[in-house]
Amino acid sequence: MCIQVITIIMACFSGFRSWWMGDLIKYYTLYTNCNGIDWRKHVFSDYTNMGIRILFRGVGFLGLPYEVCVFVIAAFIAMTLGLLIYRYSPSPYWSYLMFIAMGFYVFTFSGLKQTCAMGFVMLAMMGILDNKPRRFFIWTIIAGVFHAPAFIFLFAYPIAKKKIDIGYIAITIAVIGAVYLFRGQIVELLAEAYYEGEKFYTADGTIGGRALMMIFIMAFGLFMRPLRRDDVMYRQVFNLMVVAVIIQYFSMYDNVFSRLADYYYQFIVLFMPLIMEEGEHQALVQPERKYTIRYFAHNNYVLIGLMITLFALWYYNSYVGSSQTILQDFKFFWQIDPYSLYGQ
Structure with missing residues (x-):
């Protein structure tokens, strides 16, 4: 019931927003082109990111306005997130807190292509967790049709299935070393594959604050819930x-590489609930693991949970503070008439 209510709230809050904000204005131009006289030229101009253009054409063909596209996409991401949390998360609280605090929800207000793709990647993740490689592959391909960078998730299935052993540690160290040594060449390759050959430069080559935070959360996770072979989903x-x-x-x-990383990092909505799952509950769900679980007192979980919540609120406030260009124009559709402003 809790997940259903939150899904409805998220879908309505985001879905009833006016399109007179951020990139939604550019998407409206694309929507009108996909439903004009020369719609075939715009819809089938190339195969990159064609999914969003097909969606726009389909909604327009039914005689529905652009607002319907905005609502459908908002409802889609809310429902796929809700389904993922309902089926696999031990704590909806931590899942939704992470989705909002890490900025994923705010991003859906503007980035329609990647929002669609991330929803389909969530469905692909269910294929991983259910050991359904065909389902995983289909949903990932559909995600890539909406947003080409989503094809990077095609590597997720074999990576997720890799067992933790000496070979895993050796491969991980080797990959990290290769990334550090050949980062320039890798960036050029990614730019060519996903960003139409765009050139990227760095000033000092230092690791960003978000990456450091992600590393800290992973280290914290290993402390709270050490990796075990039989702890499959974690x-x-x-x-x-x-x-x-x-x-x-x-x-x-x-x-842009943060947005690329989000295809993987959005599953912090499962990672955080798993590391905050109390040992007694883990043992109840998986009794065969009860002797390998790391247990903490309930009061410790409460204290740690409070600290994480405060950190999440601080991080969200920082993220929102840097996202004013997205949020400053947020209005519901009944508060403004964007059609009277379009083209001025």
Whole structure:
């Protein structure tokens, strides 16, 4: 019931927003082009990110306004998130706190293509957790049709399934070393593959604050819930967090790599609830693991949870403070008539 209520609130709050804000104005131009006389030229101009154009054309063909597209996308991401949390998260509180505090929800207000793609990636993640590789592959391909960088999630299935052993540690160290030594060449490759050959530069080559925070959270997770071979879902999510940190490292070149890392890092909505799951509850759900679980007193979880909540609120406030360009124009559709402003 809690998840259903939050899903409705998130869908309505985001879905009833006016499109007179941020990139939504540019998307409206695309929407009108996809439903004009020369719609075929715009919808099928190229195959990159064609999914959003097909969606726009489909909604326009039904005679529905652009606002319907905005609402459908908002409802889609809210429902896929709710389904993911309902099926796999031991704590909706931590899941929704992370989704909001880490800035994912604010981002959905403006980035329609990636919002659609991230929703489909959530469905692909369910394929990983349910051991359904075909389902994983289909949903990831659909995500890439909406936003080409989402194809990077195609590596997620074998990475998530990799068992934690000496080989895993050796491979991880080797990858980190290769990333550090060949970061320039890797950036050029990623730019060519995902960002149409755009050039990225770095001033000092230092690791960004977000990457350091991600590393700290992973270290905290290992302390609270050490990796065990039989702790399958936690191990799989942890593996994806490692990939997120590696991709985030490249944000020293440009912030677009933070958006690329988000295809993996959005699953902090599962990682945080898993590391904050009390030992007694883990043992109740998985009794075969009761002798390998690290236990803490309930009061310790309460204190740690309070500290994490305060940190999340601080981080969210910092993120929102840097997102004023997105939020300063936020209005509900009944508060403004964007059609009277468009083109002026």
